[in-house]
Amino acid sequence: MHKHYFGTFIKSIFLMQLFLLVLITGVSAEISSPYLGKMPAFNVQNILLPFKKIELDKKQAASLFREVNVVFAGEKTSFPMTRHYFKEKMPEELMISSIQALAYGRSEEDLRENEGENEVQLPEVEPEPLEESRDIDYSSFFKDCKVVFYCTHSAESYIPDSGKARCDGQRGLVNEVARSISKSLSKRGLPAEFEDRIHDFPEYNKSYTNSRETVQKILQSNNRMLALFDIHRDSIPGLEKAETVEIDGKKSARILIIVGTDERKSHPEWRKNLEFAQEIYRQGEKKYPGLIKGIRTKAGTYNQEFFPRALLLEFGGDLNSFVEARYAGMLFSDILIEVLKEDL
Template structure:
């Protein structure tokens, strides 16, 4: 009897440890390249792939904002039932502005850390024993945010090895960051899906690796994290459509119980190259700033407006010259018409220069 009580006590204590579930080890060993699972719609069409653990009841919001629920899982395959199209900002107080909750947060700092430190990208090793390229992506995001005026903390604490208890080791880092009361806490990862096209997308004229948002369903902040994830996707959809690939709601905690404004972000997969991932990290800074400050003119927005205005003006000038040439039959005639339109003094000054 005493032995049974002892075992029961050990199991109970293990269950109550912060961040633990009884299936911690099996749940949190993810992003391993040979553990990819493919999720299909009920009609057999591929929906998405991931190396996160997928179980019945997990939810998913696609890039085009359709919600699905996992109904069946067998080995490396799962089937998802479509629930329907959703409004990402349903229930929010300011659909046409920046997210109301974060816009009112006084501390606008973004905190970044890495539970799986060794994660890297091709053409090098996919995982190393130390700071992998995911740390460089974190630094890129930090620099991009600071460039547009957002204070950022980037913790490079190591939580090696990449095993089932990496989240337990990174919990201390997450707690330390939470004590600074930042506006956002981001745990940066990369996926392990062997198909680079799973994340590739052309956004803002560049080929980038998309970003997946992951929410742990087994934490008391899951509702707040969910709202935050939807707000970030809605903001990014408006600023850089396609940058956020989707939102996955998996079984687990992912240390999101520590703070209600925390997210896990997957920057591409290991077969994407670092340049594609760096580009997505640079683009993400603007939606994050808008998330924190409300609707603003994103950094770089002025450049895009100027660039667009330049091409509009160029197109108008080209159309005008073509019209004049058709009517005058030669460039000498075009020049005479222009001299009639533009004062001779201006033309003389241009000739002098």
């Protein structure tokens, strides 16, 4: 085991040196670009020409890079050996990869391809009429059961109400969305709790480590847990208008379901979480078509490996209002009750 770690460490050092070499070469090329045309022997293409002879297929490359840094195990299998690529495109891709590793939860559309995400295609479902009343009491049906909510990225909020996307060190409005869903379910007879511990402060990079402790504590104290949800909000760079769907005459934020896979960490039963997500999606399309915009699988586990009905839910984006996100939460509680009734 120690030999494996030492070997990985040595390879990491080598790759870091290689990265610095390429970076320095790129910077040098930028500074001296007016002279490169006059000195073809020192052209970047000539310097890096030997690398073109290295042939690795997608699986081999991903396997090699994943051993030392999962960030670089993307989709590309070849690289254009041009000055433009090394001066501009490659630094941009390296920066994007680093941002992905440091800041999950933003779910930016332009980062998802390199992060190993996949849309789960589901069949269209015939919609059902809206529920006329939410006064039905399910207490006898869900006796001694429980659903729990928490927020790994506690600072996430909604710009129209908070004035910013994150309230670092504080509880953003995404917590109130989780709390409102919990209250809605409890009022209708499905016991629910919101664990309001702050997980992303003072060290944002330890958010999931901290929420893992919360998840384990929740599971230890609840024998009849029905479902566990990590509540977030999305954030898509370049988006100028919030995504909404009109349901029963009101604007609602849309919901994205995230399912962790076993690409980077052992998670042999992740498909049980996926099946649960698919049940929610199908029921959502019956009751409120368009509310749930899809299911996305991602290479991390996001603490879903500890429970077969654990999901990460993104209620709208940072441009949505709190009212829109809270309304989505209320509609989601309707969907969840129907799904869990069928499962029981």
